[in-house]
Amino acid sequence: MKEKQHQTVQRAIKTFVLRQGRMTEAQQRDYNELSGRWRIPYTPSALNFIDVFDNMNPVVVEIGFGMGKATAIIAEQNPDKNYLGIEVHTPGVGKLLGEIRNKDLHNLYIIQHDAVEVLETMLQDNSISAFHVFFPDPWPKKKHYKRRLMQRPVTNLLASKLSTGGYIYMATDWEPYAEFALEELSQTEKLINRYDSYAPHQKWRPETRFEQKGLSAEREIYELIFEKSE
Numbered sequence: 001m002k003e004k005q006h007q008t009v010q011r012a013i014k015t016f017v018l019r020q021g022r023m024t025e026a027q028q029r030d031y032n033e034l035s036g037r038w039r040i041p042y043t044p045s046a047l048n049f050i051d052v053f054d055n056m057n058p059v060v061v062e063i064g065f066g067m068g069k070a071t072a073i074i075a076e077q078n079p080d081k082n083y084l085g086i087e088v089h090t091p092g093v094g095k096l097l098g099e100i101r102n103k104d105l106h107n108l109y110i111i112q113h114d115a116v117e118v119l120e121t122m123l124q125d126n127s128i129s130a131f132h133v134f135f136p137d138p139w140p141k142k143k144h145y146k147r148r149l150m151q152r153p154v155t156n157l158l159a160s161k162l163s164t165g166g167y168i169y170m171a172t173d174w175e176p177y178a179e180f181a182l183e184e185l186s187q188t189e190k191l192i193n194r195y196d197s198y199a200p201h202q203k204w205r206p207e208t209r210f211e212q213k214g215l216s217a218e219r220e221i222y223e224l225i226f227e228k229s230e
Ligand SMILES: C[S@@+](CC[C@H](N)C(=O)[O-])C[C@H]1O[C@@H](n2cnc3c(N)ncnc32)[C@H](O)[C@@H]1O
Pocket: 015, 016, 063, 064, 065, 066, 067, 068, 086, 087, 088, 089, 092, 113, 114, 115, 116, 133, 134, 135, 136, 137, 138, 149, 208, 209, 210, 211
């Protein structure tokens, strides 16, 4: 009984706080009109990527795309890859749905749900070629470290979903989180750091909204790339 209570408490810890931010009229309209076409409803059962994308291209998952600015650009520049964007924040989902239509993208779908639950229930093991995590919430207070996404056991879960040679890419402007994630990823079984420590700047990643905030505050950007070894 005691153990069961403990498990429930653990599962209640979320990596986000759901704020119902205001949506613009355009975001609301796009959310209503385009959700049926490009948003995959959360269901606790494995997704069949061929059914979703109608091809066998590699699948890249982005966790916490925010307003989705970088997400849409990356998908547009890489038509030979499939993208699955996961975000809980409704205005961002509305915004990215509009971008999918504006750019006429056919390789990007959205799931609006807690990414950890999506990983646990909708993604099959060894099926993902990369995870992109751009500027995850840093949770700077020590009492909130438990909410940070990039730590075990979530990194174990990420590793189990990657195919061999697949990678996890994370960028952050919060140095203590960079150090924390470097340690957690280094300690995760089956993951190997592609570099000795932080990765060099990856030019393929367009600047994100949160990156702009960090740069305006003159914070340095840290990037990490860990690869699945087997
Ligand atoms: C600091 S913002 C960064 C947004 C964007 N990547 C950028 O760089 O501008 C982090 C985002 O991650 C989302 N997020 C955090 N944990 C999540 C989870 N477990 N599932 C889905 N989204 C999550 C939050 O809602 C938030 O929009």
